[in-house]
Amino acid sequence: MSETGSSKGRTTRRGFLTGAAAVGGSLAATGLVRPAMAESDPENQPPNVADWSKYLGEGVDARPYGTPSEYESHVVRRNVAWLTASPESSVNFTPLHELDGIITPNGLCFERHHSGIAEVVPSDFRLMINGLVDKPLIFTMEDIKRFPRTNKVYFLECAANSGMEWRGAQLNGCQFTHGMIHCVMYTGVPLKHILEEAGLKTNAKWIMPEGGDASGMNRSIPLEKALDDCMLAFAMNGEALRPEQGYPLRLVVPGWEGNMWVKWLRRIEVGDEPWHAREETSKYTDLMEDGRARRFTWAMDCKSVVTNPSPQAPLLHKGRNVLSGLAWSGRGTVDRVDITLDGGKNWRHARIDGPSFDKSVHRFYYEFDWNGEPLLVQSRAIDSTGYLQPTKNELRAVRGTNSIYHNNGIQTWHVRENGEVENVEIS
Template sequence: MSDESRQPKASRRAFLTGSLAAGGALAAVGAARAAGDPAILELPDWTTTLGEGVDANPYGMPSEYEAHVVRRNVPWLTADPVSSVNFTPLHELDGIITPNGLCFERHHGGVAQVDPAQWRLMIHGLVETPLVFTLEDLKRFPRVNKVYFLECAANSGMEWRGAQLNGVQFTHGMIHNVMYTGVPLRTILEECGLKPAGKWMLAEGADAAAMTRSIPIEKALDDCMVAFKMNGEALRPEQGYPARLVVPGWEGNMWVKWLRRLEIGDKPWHHREETSKYTDLLPDGTARRFTWEMDAKSVITSPSPQAPITHGKGRTVITGIAWSGRGTIRRVDVSLDGGRNWLPARLDGPSFDKSIHRFYHEFDWDGRPLYLQSRAIDSTGYVQPTKDALRSVRGVNSIYHNNGIQTWYVNENGEAENVEVS
């Protein structure tokens, strides 16, 4: 069937090519000799034949032509995929919301497949009444909807010693930004009755890593949530189904997934993920701990090494994202010449507290090489620093919290590369 239907088209295409080669002299004679774009002149299958009906995909998936838009990992980075990370394809995304299936994953003991009927949240320690909640109980609390970014503290951590990975997916892809539906943690803790001596909270997951982090009670009562939906649907298993902790603006490791327990105490626990890991070693051998807040940061997502300029010189769109763990983004500057001169970019889309912001810079590219950089300024006045400024204080062995300015070199052909420039 398809062979038959394509046969005449093939011959017509051959004829058309011939006529174009002949200067198009015959093109005006009739429809069969029309000159122009075959995508217009030849009716495609999707116009002449019926498509699939409803229910062909009960849970809808992206177009088959978008199959390359997937999370990817860096196999050499970790010992085993069960305790590893993959990266959000930032170069393929726009707006501020990350689709659920593209949110980067970081697990320490694989993805727990938790039966929601067996899920329990226990709150105990320095509370008046230790309580147990089912998922149904959780959904009887008043809910809120909030858009927050979640960034791994190790995002860009492979770039401390210099440009290493050729793709924004790998240099900056340990971040996602979704709308959470859940219950303010304050409301849940008030149900138990906090004792005045309670200054810290230990959050614990139900996965095979039993992930734990110590969180000061001020943060727990400020804007933390226990979330059960992301972008309107149930949390994905890899994001902590059926419920996770949301710790806005703070490093992603604290957003405990598959949450099972909250203990209130009078001191921090100093567990593995806040001592051996997620502490920042400095050149003098001392280390910073409790570096919870994510500093203001931005990156150009296109063009970038995975998203080169393919249209040649002329009208060109630069786009990227910016975020801050301390508030909103006030301004993003873009440089085309490696930081010599800066122009304010155009922010577009909603500006939410501790959320990704989207920026654009449209210009006429003259075809000469570009040294693209972006610089975020947040609502506290914090200006995203250069990588060298950070290295001058932190050296190159602190792993976490690299929010330095990224440079993409774009050559005359539009190909982009991760570089550092003087």
């Protein structure tokens, strides 16, 4: 193991941070990095024997629903208070830099509410299907769970993820620049079964899912998508949906913007034309430079980000390091991820590890030796349709900087000599 940043000749986070503060302003003071790990105690380390190796721990009843170690208590969703008018109509962000693999733990999946979390009583839950159907129907949750089920891993990304970066680097942390995404395994019923149970009229072309929260969230979805791969999900990662993710039932719209994944579902209307609801006209439309706006921009294009290192996860060691990140595409799987450490002069293939599911996140790694020189780190992904993740400037050249949504441009992290990382843009 290489050594750096500590007078004791051993790299500790505290030692690193002290060094970082001396070089270029305290990261800890600006809140950019994880809190220091617990004070290390030689009494717990060899050749000594730690208390946990000697004495009984808590019994099985102490934690009927397990939660993470107290040493992981900093791994939480965080919001950016100035972004929105009230916490009930707001968003918080997944701590991507603290996670690994492809599955987001349920309690860390970012939240986006429009009128707060609806606390639905499951026994009073009703889903109505009406409109251009042979039989308008009402289902209970028990009815829904009697349909054939399926299990699928999908990412959900807010269309506004990275939306604060259109005009330039703004937020220091991949939690804030890219954290409006999560990826879980859903259990639910193909929407096709439910629609066919009601019987679709021949002129049916669109559906309008509607949420049971106080915003009555409604969107228009083409019937073709609804019958293709949409799901009514009641479980995520093996357990009931969390209230903030739409308990007891949410719509899953694979690969398409998160706003369409209506939570706390109360009704689905079938129609022959789109509704042009507020969230597909006033919001979630992409304003171009000439003042016109694209509508029905549903698919989430291929995108990737290096989660480690990143501003909240500085490089702590010279020598061997693991670069890690996420890549995804709403149009299929990710075929390839390339990494540069020198701002795009030279690229290497990253190693995609773990399952490669359709419309799911992919985990990539790139192992490298760091000699302490500054780095300009980027990742770029290519999906199964041959789509190449563009640079931010390539996107701006086509769309300007007013479009808010669908910013899937390549992210640059600047790693300084002291390991500190900042969000930058480069030539």
